[in-house]
Amino acid sequence: MEYLRILILSMIPVTELRGAIPIGIAMDLNPIGVYIASVLGSTLVSVPLVLTYRHIVQFMRDKKILTKLLNKIDQKIENSMKKMKAASFLGIILFVGIPLPTTGTWTASAIASILRMRIVEAFAGVFIGNCIAGIIVLLISYHII
Template identity: 65%
Template sequence: MEYLKIMLLSMVPFTELRGAIPIGIAMDLNPIGVYIVSVIGSTIVSVPLVLTFRHILHFLKTKQIFAKLVIKIDKKVNSGIKRLKNVSIVGIILFIGIPLPTTGTWTASAVASILKMRIKDTLLGALLGNMLSGIIVSAISLHLI
């Protein structure tokens, strides 16, 4: 039951994986189990987030006050879409993988929505990024770094 709490904490935007791992380790749970459930929780939330952010962007296009801004962003993205597609997965991995404030799955999912990344590419980038971030945060929490 405690691992389920850690998984749910890793899905919440304020704690995400970066907060869930230290909390789980502070609760004297198995660090490997904490790492695994945190990575799973933080990764599976990326798919519904991308879909939700896409709907939000579509909704904003229909509102006159935001339409100009969203259309301008779309034009910029569409003009450089081929270059962005090649580096987008690596960008998501590094964006999530380096554990800094506001660089988690929630923000990366918003970026992936704006860049119109495929769901499977976003999921792969989120998984690998969360694995990297989880290793770093676990090592710091266990005083290895």
């Protein structure tokens, strides 16, 4: 039951994985279980987020909200689509993998939807990034690094 709480905490944008792991460690839970629950929770939320963000961007286009900004972003993406597609997967991994404030699943999902990444690539990038960030946060929580 405690691991379910950690999983849910890792889905919330305020705590995400970076907050759920130290909370689980403070609760004296098994670090491997905390790591797995945090990575799963933080990653599972990425798919609905990417889909939701896509609908929000499409709604903004339909209602002509921030049209100039969206058109500039689209133009930049179209101009460098091949380079950006290759770099976007690695970029999402690095963005999520470095545990800094605002570099988690929620922001990465928004970036992936703006870049029009495929769901599988966005999910895989967020998962790998969460695995890396989870290890770093776990090591920091135990004062190893």
